[in-house]
Amino acid sequence: MARKTKPNVPDHIVIGGHTIPVVFGDVDGDDWGEFKSEPMRIDLNARRHTEHPDLLDSTLFHEAWHAAAEISGLTEILTGKQEEAIAKCLERLMWPLLQWRGSGE
Numbered sequence: 001m002a003r004k005t006k007p008n009v010p011d012h013i014v015i016g017g018h019t020i021p022v023v024f025g026d027v028d029g030d031d032w033g034e035f036k037s038e039p040m041r042i043d044l045n046a047r048r049h050t051e052h053p054d055l056l057d058s059t060l061f062h063e064a065w066h067a068a069a070e071i072s073g074l075t076e077i078l079t080g081k082q083e084e085a086i087a088k089c090l091e092r093l094m095w096p097l098l099q100w101r102g103s104g105e
């Protein structure tokens, strides 16, 4: 069996002047990641991302959106389903667009 190594994960990100810890560890359920608002923190599912490190950056981008929505106040006007739909749109459609610079194409 191939040995899995821990992906390169930042210990925090900064959004709107707020430093948000990023924890690579256990996540409730089977989610890839989770943003918690009180106190703000992003948890990344170590088990899933050790198996699929290629999805780590897009998951962090997704969870960073949740943090940005909280910090900006958008969560005051969005339902949970609306917030998640925007997160999935950004992760699935906009994150790949942002990768063009490193693709060499």
Ligand SMILES: [Zn+2]
Pocket: 062, 066, 084, 087
């Ligand atoms: Zn989400």
